[in-house]
Amino acid sequence: MxxxxxxxxxxxxxxxxxxxxxxxxxxxxxxxxxxxxxxxxxxxxxxxxxxxxxxxxxxxxxxxxxxxxxxxxxxNVSVMRVMDTLHAYSMTDMVKGSGALPGSRLLVFAPGSASRELAGRLAISPGDGVITIRRVRTADGVPFCVETSILPAARVPGLAGQDLAQNASLYGLLRARYGIVPEGRDSEISLCAVTEEDAALLGIEAGINVLLYRSLVRDTAGVPVEMTSSVSHPQRVVFRSQSAQLKL
Amino acid sequence: MxxxxxxxxxxxxxxxxxxxxxxxxxxxxxxxxxxxxxxxxxxxxxxxxxxxxxxxxxxxxxxxxxxxxxxxxxxNVSVMRVMDTLHAYSMTDMVKGSGALPGSRLLVFAPGSASRELAGRLAISPGDGVITIRRVRTADGVPFCVETSILPAARVPGLAGQDLAQNASLYGLLRARYGIVPEGRDSEISLCAVTEEDAALLGIEAGINVLLYRSLVRDTAGVPVEMTSSVSHPQRVVFRSQSAQLKL
DNA sequence: ATCCAGGTGTGGTATATACCAAATGTTGTG
DNA sequence: CACAACATTTGGTATATACCACACCTGGAT
CATH class of the missing domain: 1.10.10.10 (Winged helix-like DNA-binding domain superfamily/Winged helix DNA-binding domain)
Structure with missing residues (x-):
């Protein structure tokens, strides 16, 4: 009706x-x-x-x-990062799913060239162009993580800082403008001492241990499209996952 | 009663x-x-x-x-296997997999009864018997995490402390003696301040933030068999996962 | 004031029914 | 044979209803 x-x-x-x-x-x-x-x-x-x-x-x-x-x-948790095996959520969707209003503030948008190690990870050649994007992510206006993404420049021609100025989702852009569909990711969660800069952005004490999330995202063909490393607010973020294994 | x-x-x-x-x-x-x-x-x-x-x-x-x-x-089963690093079922196997010699020291082996909340998580009745197992896990003799497991006593009749004395794998026991096969788990990674006791066991400073891993393990029928929460050494532990999206 | 019985509200489970849109299967025509 | 038209099957959604067991509150008896 x-x-x-x-x-x-x-x-x-x-x-x-x-x-x-x-x-x-x-x-x-x-x-x-x-x-x-x-x-x-x-x-x-x-x-x-x-x-x-x-x-x-x-x-x-x-x-x-x-x-x-x-x-x-x-x-009691404000933001969750659901490490769901089936869905590669964008951070934007993840925050929405936690019942908060997602936002982000662009700190850095810088073209550069890949070091040998970085090139290795992204499966490109050393010296190839890369784009570094650094953002503060917020939920209901409250910052909960500082995220740095590095993408091969060749995959995203014409990408500019203002594309990410507002609360735009990077994954949304990748999909809509470049036809890139993130499919798999290798990820890693560990601890690190937060830098002064990140601490200031998150409003926490510098030097304390925080969650460090690093991942390599691949497209449907298995080709790397993004390297991410993000530092999370100690109290505002939890990583969750559900899994099942099948043995018949 | x-x-x-x-x-x-x-x-x-x-x-x-x-x-x-x-x-x-x-x-x-x-x-x-x-x-x-x-x-x-x-x-x-x-x-x-x-x-x-x-x-x-x-x-x-x-x-x-x-x-x-x-x-x-x-x-597709093979896809599910890919992601099992983060969801590894046996810590013993995990340590072996990273090339070290796994070991564990039993701290606590205590029967008790389930609180209302615990009962809810384990899908048993409040007051039902549970067994609390607390161990320090080591790799090549170096402690890397303190782990507390809680199991419904009814699932593991006759389980005794000495069963876990040395380097025995709890999951190995569950499988071999009780026919319990862990199948899925809901897990969560967050931060917490380490207690004095745990800090001493891990040889780190008390009160600093450490990785807290909590999970609920289910058997093939989806029935909860174990609740785990483990505190990891800040430098010695990293959680990794690989995931791919599933398409048929 | 204390205690206890009973009513009420809550989530948890289970069923029968209904309609939709997309995919599949079948059939009838050219 | 090819292909279009139609019917069926399938999951997806939505509702109304019903009963249970438990937690909570309220009122009355002690």
Whole structure:
């Protein structure tokens, strides 16, 4: 019924959005109780089952936690990096999925040439052009990580700083303008002492240990398209993953 | 009292089991088509919605892959194996895999009873018996992490401290003695300040930030078998993962 | 004031039904 | 034989309903 668009967004996803909206507008903190499923259903004009499906997704993504028969509450982590094996989320989508408004501020956009080691990783020749992008990522305006990406310049001709000026998603650009679809990634999580510069950007004490996430992203052909290394805020970021192994 | 509650197994989990059973008995290879939801519902005597719920779990766990309106298929196993560095099941094997000699020292082996929250995570009843195992893990004799495992006591009758005395692998024991095969895990990596005790064990300064790895391991039926949380040495541990997107 | 019984609200499960869009299968025509 | 037209199958979504077990609150008896 009603107006039909080509891409129909399912009601349960709208319900999800609506719940996230409630979290935002009501400034619900971690541990705050969320309206019951029946209540939400009534409010959204949907059936409980439909609302429930949306809520379950939010629970699965770690935004909400169920307290059994004592209601459902807001989880205590603001930003999650879901290391899902099936979906290579863009950071932008990841933040959105955590119920926050994603943003980014461009710090550096610099053409350069690849060192021998970098060239090796990116599968290009030493001296080949690369582009270094450095950004502060924010969720609801609060910075949660400083990210540095390095891409082979040949893959992204014409890419300019202003393309990333706003809150644009790099992956969105790669896909839309260059037809590059990130498919696989090798990643690594470790610790490092935060530099003074990064500490200032994140609003934390310099020199303390923080999470360092580094990854190499490949396209559908397995060719490297991006090297990323990002430093995360100690309290605001959690890496999650779900996996299953099959043995028959 | 203190006994296990009735703990009724939901039909959709039975449906899951039944589907896995079909995969086994019919020797369905990766890519093979699985009976349709309506067909399964008919076969199991359940409603389609109930069956669907089970199937969705299997999809989420990576066992099955949906091919839209063209049916549902068995996932490609080889792809799943690629990512098992981060999701390695046995720490012992992991250490071996990095070329070092694995070892462990048992700190605590304590029976106890589950709190409400713990019971919820392990899918047992509050008050049910659990076993807490705390070990220092070493590589070539050098400690690199302090690990705490909690298992439902009912799953491992007769398990004793000396079983883990030396360099025995807990997972090896689970498999060999109890027939428990770890299959999937939900995991999470974050930061925490190291306690004095752990700091002393790892030979690092107390209070600094270290990597905290927490996971819930499930067996082939999706039933929780172990909760782990481990604190890693800041310089000696790196979490790696490889992932590829799955397409059939 | 304390305690306990019972009502109410909550999530968890299960079913029957319905319609849609896309993919597949079948059939009838050129 | 090739190919278009049609019917069927499949997963995807959405709803209404029902019952359960547990947590919580409230009111009344002690």
């Amino acid at each position: 009603a107006g039909s668009a080509k891409r129909v967004i399912p009601q349960y996803q709208r319900a999800q959005e609506a719940v996230l909206e409630i979290l935002r507008t009501q400034h619900l903190q971690a541990g705050a109780k969320v309206p019951s499923e029946r209540e939400l259903a009534l409010r959204f004009g949907l059936s409980r089952m439909t609302v429930r499906r949306g809520v379950e997704d939010l629970v699965r993504r770690g935004v909400l936690v169920r307290a059994g028969t004592a209601g459902t509450r807001v989880a | 203190a006994g296990s509650a009735k703990r009724v197994i939901p039909q959709y989990q039975r449906a899951q089991e039944a589907v896995l059973e079909i995969l086994r008995t019919q020797h369905l290879q990766a890519g093979a088509k699985v009976p349709s939801e309506r067909e399964l519902a008919l076969r199991f005597g359940l409603s389609r919605m109930t069956v669907r719920r089970g199937v969705e779990d299997l999809v989420r766990r990576g066992v099955l892959v949906r091919a839209g309106t063209a049916g549902t298929r068995v996932a």
